[in-house]
Amino acid sequence: MANIKSAIKRVRTNEDHRLHNQSIKTDMRSHIKKVETLVDAKDVDSAKSALQTAVKKIDKAVQKGLVHKNKGNRQKARLSKKVNEISA
16 A cells, blocks of 8 residues: 555545546446347337437547547447448
8 A cells, every 4th residue: 555645645546537437438338238239129219319329428438538449439330330230
């Protein structure tokens, strides 16, 4: 454990940021799974609206640096492709 006052504060700050980042990533993953379950259920309208919120969550995670830009784009492309396949 850190002994210096600034190091103790740094440990606490890092833990707070880690928990905040973890909640954002978890929320993003939950929305992705929601879209995938709606696609499996062939619910087109709900899947399209869920896709919009999932894209927002992915973009926000990319913006904050929690997910790499290419990974975010890949996830959005795959989800869009799945939704477009059931709507066609």
